[in-house]
Amino acid sequence: MKKTLLSLKNVSKAFAGKTVLDSLDLDILDGEFITLLGPSGCGKTTLLRLMAGFEQPDVGSVTLSGHDITHTPPEYRPLNTVFQNYALFPHMSVYDNVAYGLKMEKRPKGEIRQRVDEVLAMVQLQDFARRKPHQLSGGQQQRVAIARAVVKRPQLLLLDEPLSALDYKLRRTMQVELKRLQRELGITFVFVTHDQEEALSMSDRVVVLKEGEVQQLGTPREIYERPANLFTARFVGETNLFPGYLDSVAADTITVDILGVSRKLQKPAFAVRNGEQVNVLLRPEDIRVLAPEDEHGLPGKIVERNYKGSTLDSVIHLEDGTEVLASEFFDEDDPTFDYKLGEPVRVSWVDGWEWLLPVELEPVAEEAEGLVADA
Amino acid sequence: MHRVLQQPFKTAVLVLVWGWLLFLVLTPNLLVVGASVMTRDPGTFISLPLNLDAYRQLFDPLYLDVFLHSLYMAAMTTLVCLLIGYPFAWSLSKVGKQRQLLLIFLLIVPFWTNSLVRTYALKLILATNGLLNSALMPLGLIDEPLKLLYTEGAVIIGLVYLLLPFMILPLYSVFEDLRQELLLASHDLGAGRLSTFIHVIVPLTLPGVLAGVMLVLLPAMGLFFVPDILGGSRNLLVGNVIKNQFLDARNWPFGAAASIVLTVTMAFLMFAHRLSKRRLGEEGG
Numbered sequence: 074m075k076k077t078l079l080s081l082k083n084v085s086k087a088f089a090g091k092t093v094l095d096s097l098d099l100d101i102l103d104g105e106f107i108t109l110l111g112p113s114g115c116g117k118t119t120l121l122r123l124m125a126g127f128e129q130p131d132v133g134s135v136t137l138s139g140h141d142i143t144h145t146p147p148e149y150r151p152l153n154t155v156f157q158n159y160a161l162f163p164h165m166s167v168y169d170n171v172a173y174g175l176k177m178e179k180r181p182k183g184e185i186r187q188r189v190d191e192v193l194a195m196v197q198l199q200d201f202a203r204r205k206p207h208q209l210s211g212g213q214q215q216r217v218a219i220a221r222a223v224v225k226r227p228q229l230l231l232l233d234e235p236l237s238a239l240d241y242k243l244r245r246t247m248q249v250e251l252k253r254l255q256r257e258l259g260i261t262f263v264f265v266t267h268d269q270e271e272a273l274s275m276s277d278r279v280v281v282l283k284e285g286e287v288q289q290l291g292t293p294r295e296i297y298e299r300p301a302n303l304f305t306a307r308f309v310g311e312t313n314l315f316p317g318y319l320d321s322v323a324a325d326t327i328t329v330d331i332l333g334v335s336r337k338l339q340k341p342a343f344a345v346r347n348g349e350q351v352n353v354l355l356r357p358e359d360i361r362v363l364a365p366e367d368e369h370g371l372p373g374k375i376v377e378r379n380y381k382g383s384t385l386d387s388v389i390h391l392e393d394g395t396e397v398l399a400s401e402f403f404d405e406d407d408p409t410f411d412y413k414l415g416e417p418v419r420v421s422w423v424d425g426w427e428w429l430l431p432v433e434l435e436p437v438a439e440e441a442e443g444l445v446a447d448a
Numbered sequence: 449m450h451r452v453l454q455q456p457f458k459t460a461v462l463v464l465v466w467g468w469l470l471f472l473v474l475t476p477n478l479l480v481v482g483a484s485v486m487t488r489d490p491g492t493f494i495s496l497p498l499n500l501d502a503y504r505q506l507f508d509p510l511y512l513d514v515f516l517h518s519l520y521m522a523a524m525t526t527l528v529c530l531l532i533g534y535p536f537a538w539s540l541s542k543v544g545k546q547r548q549l550l551l552i553f554l555l556i557v558p559f560w561t562n563s564l565v566r567t568y569a570l571k572l573i574l575a576t577n578g579l580l581n582s583a584l585m586p587l588g589l590i591d592e593p594l595k596l597l598y599t600e601g602a603v604i605i606g607l608v609y610l611l612l613p614f615m616i617l618p619l620y621s622v623f624e625d626l627r628q629e630l631l632l633a634s635h636d637l638g639a640g641r642l643s644t645f646i647h648v649i650v651p652l653t654l655p656g657v658l659a660g661v662m663l664v665l666l667p668a669m670g671l672f673f674v675p676d677i678l679g680g681s682r683n684l685l686v687g688n689v690i691k692n693q694f695l696d697a698r699n700w701p702f703g704a705a706a707s708i709v710l711t712v713t714m715a716f717l718m719f720a721h722r723l724s725k726r727r728l729g730e731e732g733g
Contacts, residue, residue, distance in 0.1 A: 125632075125636060126635075126636075127632050127635075127636075146635065147632070147635040147636050148635045148636070148637075148638045148639055148640055153636055153637065154632075154633070154636045156629050156632070156633060158627075158629065160627065160629040160630050160632070160633040161633075162630060162633070162634075162648060162652075163652070164651045164652060164727055173634070173637050173639075173647070174637035174638050177637055177638035177639045177643060178638055221637065222636075222637075225637065225638070
């Protein structure tokens with residue numbers, strides 16, 4: 074499982090003078106489900122096309138199991154692609170679409186038949202073999218596209234936003250199905266998406282990309298709970314950001330002043346000094362909404378309450394105007410749980426649930442927010 | 449209210465369209481069919497009784513030869529148009545949008561000049577002391593003037609010149625619709641350039657090829673003024689036969705029968721075109 078299958082070294086790519094990938098390094102491990110996540114224009118699709126061989130890097134190299142394939146044409150690479158809009162051949166039946174890759178390998182007829190039938194059964198389309206792509210639903214076309222790619226038993230399957238054209242419910246079903254397929258086939262999946270929820274729920278590892286550079290590479294949990302920077306924190310899930318001023322620094326704790334309230338926090342991994350500012354990040358589900366009498370916490374008032382079924386989401390305006398998002402699970406035994414709009418409250422969190430980041434140049438953060446809105 | 453206002457307009461449009469088709473398409477064609485089964489009459493052009501003599505005359509070796517030779521020249525024209533038009537349309541679809549518009553514009557510009565005039569212009573180029581020969585002779589490429597005019601080749605050159613745009617435009621349209629993703633998918637699945645061309649590009653552009661063939665082959669059998677100007681007496685088209693029967697020989701039934709052969713050929717080609725489109729699922733299916 075730990076062996077590197079595909080490796081990109083120092084890869085750069087520009088289109089018409091515009092840099093899309095900038096000296097990027099990435100190792101993809103054998104058998105993993107890795108997701109390239111980022112807003113549109115971050116270079117994730119270009120990265121995938123470099124792996125598939127549809128593009129060649131301006132600088133850098135691509136190696137597969139130790140062999141340099143940087144300039145190998147796609148037809149000689151033992152990996153296959155599932156295209157965003159499926160790219161099924163409209164003039165061929167489902168069977169012929171799936172058989173195409175094997176015919177190109179000049180496999181014997183009997184073997185082709187057996188392998189195509191097998192893979193069509195796996196994606197539950199054995200009864201549709203004679204149909205043309207335009208006679209299938211979107212979800213069925215998607216499954217043909219996957220079948221057509223995996224029938225060649227590639228070492229690596231590249232999936233370019235394969236679920237983006239499907240409606241929400243079908244997308245959820247296909248997410249589960251893809252995970253099942255990946256487990257059964259044992260093929261390495263490289264999955265491209267701009268949907269952070271999809272990335273977190275499906276992947277073994279996630280690569281967060283922005284403007285052609287890797288922002289963070291880690292397990293979904295690392296990405297979500299310990300984002301490497303503000304961009305990742307804001308792109309992956311909702312985030313509350315508080316400015317914190319360091320009052321004192323001890324051996325493994327620091328005292329931080331957050332909007333006038335002093336809290337003792339764990340010392341972060343990066344270097345901190347007295348008087349410096351840090352960003353204190355909290356996910357909405359880590360926020361606790363307390364009664365106004367409570368002495369711990371920042372005072373504010375409720376401006377929005379959204380019932381979400383399993384959670385109750387609130388927006389709280391703090392006294393200085395900072396907006397805080399809170400997402401709480403229901404506690405039906407707690408009579409004080411529900412607050413009315415405009416009601417004064419205090420917000421706090423359990424010690425140790427916060428995540429600290431050094432202060433970055435602000436324009437970067439603003440841009441990140443704009444990109445989230447686009448996606 | 450909305451529907452009441454809409455209905456008279458809809459009715460008027462339908463009446464106009466159907467009326468047009470009835471009087472200007474169906475009626476003339478029925479008249480031609482009618483004329484083809486009547487008897488030749490020196491006074492009134494056609495008269496009763498009804499018979500199939502005109503169709504029998506089509507198989508007269510003399511005319512059969514003309515038809516076959518005409519079909520051969522039309523087929524050569526279509527083939528040359530296809531061989532030039534296919535790569536032309538392909539590369540046209542690959543250049544930038546701005547340049548594409550310019551090239552299509554240039555392709556259409558000759559239409560502004562009457563095709564008869566353009567055919568005479570071609571005659572000046574191909575003639576024994578024409579532009580082509582007087583350009584090639586001083587260069588030493590040829591020792592004596594090429595005999596170009598009044599040959600089968602001249603007719604085919606003339607037809608290709610006039611009809612090439614009708615091959616390129618439908619082909620351009622199918623190449624424009626050809627999704628690059630499909631070609632990438634083909635390579636991704638292990639197909640080289642040649643396999644991709646045979647298995648993906650050709651089948652997907654076939655409707656355009658058939659549309660182009662339809663637009664070239666039929667007119668290439670009918671453009672009688674091209675052999676009149678460039679071909680001399682031995683390189684006749686079906687169109688010349690039809691024209692001669694109506695205007696010179698005054699044998700209307702035979703001229704009508706000959707033109708019905710063209711109509712039937714056209715219908716057959718249209719049917720094939722429809723089939724090829726349906727295979728791609730572009731129509732109903």
